[in-house]
Amino acid sequence: MKSDNQICRILAEFGLPPDYADIRGLVPYAEANDLINIGLNPFGMPVHLEPEAGKAWYRMHDSAAEDKIILYPLSGFRSIALQTEIIRNKLNQGWTIEDIMKANAPPGYSQHHSGKALDICTDSVKTPDVAFEKTKAFKWLITYASLFGFILSYPKDNPFGFIYEPWHWYFNKNV
Ligand SMILES: [Zn+2]
Structure with a gap:
């Protein structure tokens, strides 16, 4: 885990105040150090999760x-x-930091650091696209994912100010 100081330096690089995450109600996530490979994504890239989340x-x-x-x-x-x-990279492509922060958490505050967050897709929608909401796979997840400990982190109008992310699921064994 990077120190708070390092996170603050990264936030400053992006023109964000040190208390940016607090203002948004975001919580920090430590980087997982124990990971398993759960296979390749549709683009041939390996995907890793923390072991318990991977088994789930x-x-x-x-x-x-x-x-x-x-x-x-x-x-x-x-x-x-x-x-x-x-x-x-998004800044270099001309995005504003405000728009980037609607789709990406600031470094140190992404659930993906924990190895317990998984973006999921299906055969008809293979990218993180809101169209995933219309798939049978999403309807199945909404009904059954919680039985396996996965919850939808960012539903419509979520209080964190993130866009609706029907593809993003977080493993929380306590659910
Ligand atoms: Zn995600």
Whole structure:
């Protein structure tokens, strides 16, 4: 885990105040150091999760398959360094930091750092797209994901100011 100081330096680079996350009601997530590979995403990139979340994913994936529902992992663990790079790249592409912050958490505050967040897609929608909401896979997840410990983090009009992310699920064994 990077120190608060390092996070503050990254926020400052992006022109964000040190208390930016507090204002948004975002909580910090430590980087997972124990990860397992849960397979390739539709683009051929390996996806990693913290072991308990990974095992829960396998159970959920197999249960969906029994119902003829195809679930693909799209994106799992992401380091603070990678989150920083993603934001830098969007800034270089001309995005404003305000718009980036609606779709990406500031470094240190992404659930993906924990290895317990998983972006999920299906055969008909293979990207993080709001169209995923219309798929059978999403309807299956809304009904059954909580049985496997996965919850939808950012529903419509969520209090954190993130866009609606029907693809983003967080493993919380306490649900
Ligand atoms: Zn996500």
